Amino acid sequence: MLLPxxxxxxxxxxxxxxxxxxxxxxxxxxNIKTYRTAQNISQLxxxxxxxxxxxxxxxNAENNTNGKHFNIEHIYKISKALNIPISSLLHDIETN
Numbered sequence: 001m002l003l004p005x006x007x008x009x010x011x012x013x014x015x016x017x018x019x020x021x022x023x024x025x026x027x028x029x030x031n032i033k034t035y036r037t038a039q040n041i042s043q044l045x046x047x048x049x050x051x052x053x054x055x056x057x058x059x060n061a062e063n064n065t066n067g068k069h070f071n072i073e074h075i076y077k078i079s080k081a082l083n084i085p086i087s088s089l090l091h092d093i094e095t096n
Contacts, residue, residue: 024093025069029062031089032070035082036062050077 036046043062044055052058060068070078079086 022064026064027091027093028070028075028089029064031091032075032078033062035084035088036078039082041082046078046081049081050074 036043042055043059047055047058057068060066061070061074075089076086079089
């Protein structure tokens, strides 16, 4: 993605492709689902535990639908709720 900078003649590109970002979201979502289901916790139960009002957003984020994704606050709260290190939810994400 090219980003114009006001007052600058150069165009800058993102250091991550859309494909890489999509892979990031899918990996985190898959990791959350894996740990959640291993503990027999429903999407709704975990959503309510981390302070969401319903399970709709959580379900969409976990399934990567409707453009919904977990943010860093969600990931932090989920790791606390599941009693796992936050790094577990970031497992299998490569940055090169």
